[in-house]
Amino acid sequence: MKKLTVNTPSNTYDILIERGILDNCDKFILPLLSGKRVLIVTDSNVCKLYLNRVKNALLKRGLLVATHIFTAGEQQKHIDTVEEIYNTLSENEFTRKDCIVALGGGVCGDISGFAAATYMRGIDFIQIPTTLLSQVDSSVGGKTGVDTKYGKNLVGAFYQPKLVLIDPDTLDTLTDHYFADGMGEVIKYGCIYSEELFEFLEKNDIKENIEEIILQCLKIKAEVVSKDEKESGLRMILNFGHTTGHAIEKLSAFSLSHGECVAKGMMLITLASEKLGLTEQGCVLKIARLCQKCGLDTDINFPLHDIADSAKNDKKGADKKLNIVLIDKIGSSFIHTIDKKDFARFLCS
Ligand SMILES: NC(=O)c1ccc[n+]([C@@H]2O[C@H](COP(=O)([O-])OP(=O)(O)OC[C@H]3O[C@@H](n4cnc5c(N)ncnc54)[C@H](O)[C@@H]3O)[C@@H](O)[C@H]2O)c1
Numbered sequence: 001m002k003k004l005t006v007n008t009p010s011n012t013y014d015i016l017i018e019r020g021i022l023d024n025c026d027k028f029i030l031p032l033l034s035g036k037r038v039l040i041v042t043d044s045n046v047c048k049l050y051l052n053r054v055k056n057a058l059l060k061r062g063l064l065v066a067t068h069i070f071t072a073g074e075q076q077k078h079i080d081t082v083e084e085i086y087n088t089l090s091e092n093e094f095t096r097k098d099c100i101v102a103l104g105g106g107v108c109g110d111i112s113g114f115a116a117a118t119y120m121r122g123i124d125f126i127q128i129p130t131t132l133l134s135q136v137d138s139s140v141g142g143k144t145g146v147d148t149k150y151g152k153n154l155v156g157a158f159y160q161p162k163l164v165l166i167d168p169d170t171l172d173t174l175t176d177h178y179f180a181d182g183m184g185e186v187i188k189y190g191c192i193y194s195e196e197l198f199e200f201l202e203k204n205d206i207k208e209n210i211e212e213i214i215l216q217c218l219k220i221k222a223e224v225v226s227k228d229e230k231e232s233g234l235r236m237i238l239n240f241g242h243t244t245g246h247a248i249e250k251l252s253a254f255s256l257s258h259g260e261c262v263a264k265g266m267m268l269i270t271l272a273s274e275k276l277g278l279t280e281q282g283c284v285l286k287i288a289r290l291c292q293k294c295g296l297d298t299d300i301n302f303p304l305h306d307i308a309d310s311a312k313n314d315k316k317g318a319d320k321k322l323n324i325v326l327i328d329k330i331g332s333s334f335i336h337t338i339d340k341k342d343f344a345r346f347l348c349s
């Protein structure tokens with residue numbers, strides 16, 4: 001088993017990575033519980049694949065296990081789904097001592113975490129991520145929340161889990177599309193923080209080495225989040241490709257998934273920064289080649305002006321300024337602040 005620890009001012013917690021850990025998740029969950037009740041939240045796809053394994057492991061310890069299943073998909077990441085989780089918690093008499101387990105991808109983790117952060121002003125919360133994207137990224141760091149009609153993740157809370165359990169075997173049932181999608185975030189870590197990881201991805205078979213790749217990504221995420229839990233500085237680098245990526249995601253009316261939009265976003269922003277001499281020449285080509293190897297399409301299907309317009313409204317752009325993350329070379333990133341009004345020119349340079 002591989003173990004990492006995340007240290008934030010609000011909580012210290014472990015990430016455990018092991019094939020087959022779903023079947024003995026009780027061993028790690030039980031010592032952390034203060035009450036007897038656990039609600040497993042999962043979606044309509046994951047429930048058929050993995051719910052019984054987690055549920056049975058917890059039931060055999062005499063816990064009172066309830067389940068809440070929502071329809072899979074980003075479209076469900078809104079406040080109504082969270083309200084339905086509150087109702088299930090109330091109907092099953094959950095108190096502040098009880099716990100939510102999120103079993104699924106990033107959508108499941110984000111809405112379950114937000115429900116946990118807000119039900120009775122906060123109950124315990126454990127993540128069992130089952131997509132590559134959620135295993136390398138969204139399950140760690142405590143960002144929870146929902147989308148509104150004005151944009152992604154506009155309502156939410158920083159709320160750290162008590163534990164993250166990762167079973168890389170769950171990736172065997174993931175579609176090629178969602179595996180590639182998760183690689184968008186994996187490539188991001190290489191770009192912003194580790195040339196070594198980037199080169200490893202270039203040179204090696206991804207699926208054969210996926211456990212090691214997950215570990216390397218989470219080492220970076222744990223380090224960054226431990227230093228800056230609430231994104232006042234360093235953590236912003238994790239948003240590389242996201243300002244433009246979110247804009248593309250929104251323009252596609254969420255028909256494109258998060259990781260593939262991040263890949264397009266990284267390409268777009270690096271194309272501009274390379275032209276402006278802020279990024280070492282050749283990086284765009286390296287990112288494009290690696291995205292291609294991982295099955296990620298980097299074509300930009302929307303006019304740059306529309307992307308710039310949509311990005312200006314992103315919540316991360318405080319006041320009249322926009323903080324964008326750029327790389328100076330592969331493995332090294334920095335924050336570049338520009339006036340929102342200049343963003344279209346920057347992107348179209
Ligand atoms: N909180 C954060 O820090 C953070 C970071 C990055 C992304 N996100 C969010 O994460 C979300 C995207 O996450 P996602 O890509 O995991 O999406 P997702 O949760 O919708 O999962 C993608 C699809 O895969 C299915 N699935 C999940 N696990 C499976 C498995 N093991 N086998 C087969 N199918 C499986 C799901 O049912 C779904 O259809 C976005 O909403 C994004 O904003 C959050």
Ligand SMILES: [Zn+2]
Pocket residue numbers: 137185242258262
């Ligand atoms: Zn992301």
